[in-house]
Amino acid sequence: MGLGIYKLIPDYREKCPLCDGVDCAVRHGLYFRQVVGVKGTRYEFFPVPRFLCRRKGPKNPVDVTFSVLPACLAPRKRWSVPLMAWVAKLVLVLGMSICKAQSKLAALSFEVVVDEVAIHRVIGIFEGCYNRLLSFPVPGFLVEPGVVLVREQATEALRVVTMAGERDPPEDLALVFHEKWSPNLLFAIPLG
Numbered sequence: 001m002g003l004g005i006y007k008l009i010p011d012y013r014e015k016c017p018l019c020d021g022v023d024c025a026v027r028h029g030l031y032f033r034q035v036v037g038v039k040g041t042r043y044e045f046f047p048v049p050r051f052l053c054r055r056k057g058p059k060n061p062v063d064v065t066f067s068v069l070p071a072c073l074a075p076r077k078r079w080s081v082p083l084m085a086w087v088a089k090l091v092l093v094l095g096m097s098i099c100k101a102q103s104k105l106a107a108l109s110f111e112v113v114v115d116e117v118a119i120h121r122v123i124g125i126f127e128g129c130y131n132r133l134l135s136f137p138v139p140g141f142l143v144e145p146g147v148v149l150v151r152e153q154a155t156e157a158l159r160v161v162t163m164a165g166e167r168d169p170p171e172d173l174a175l176v177f178h179e180k181w182s183p184n185l186l187f188a189i190p191l192g
Helices: 003-008 081-093 098-107 116-135 149-166 172-179
Strands: 026-036 042-052 066-072 182-185
Touching: 081 098, 081 149, 116 149, 116 182, 172 182
Parallel strands: 066 182
Antiparallel strands: 026 042, 042 066
């Protein structure tokens, strides 16, 4: 995964996503983050482009910069969305213990050491997704309201995420993992 991915990102000259201005958003460099893909492949320096809004449009946004993330990534999360869904499925749907899930990942020659805290964190992320799906449903996929237990909320969110993830475009699904709708935009870039 090289910087060639940077050329695939739209330039947003026709319409700035923050202020709706024409010829407003300009590339503002990029930052690198660590990413782990669904096959356990680790990208130490995955490029994430940034843009600057020069506030030429009718809206007056609070944020003046935004990042463009591949749809398979969640902000501030090292694991890709498909990897988080797979690990959550092992524990929540297939009923594996955390120890067995760790062994399964290790047997796949996973490049990343998966500790118990990381797996609990993934379950917590899906629990948070349940609440976001209640507030911001993915069209055509609803979660069962009124689920109380954290583990059951995570399982219900995983069910919807798995069903919605089989559909195009993946951006609808990835929004569930974003706490804020901006300044992070999503772009359907495949992750190796």
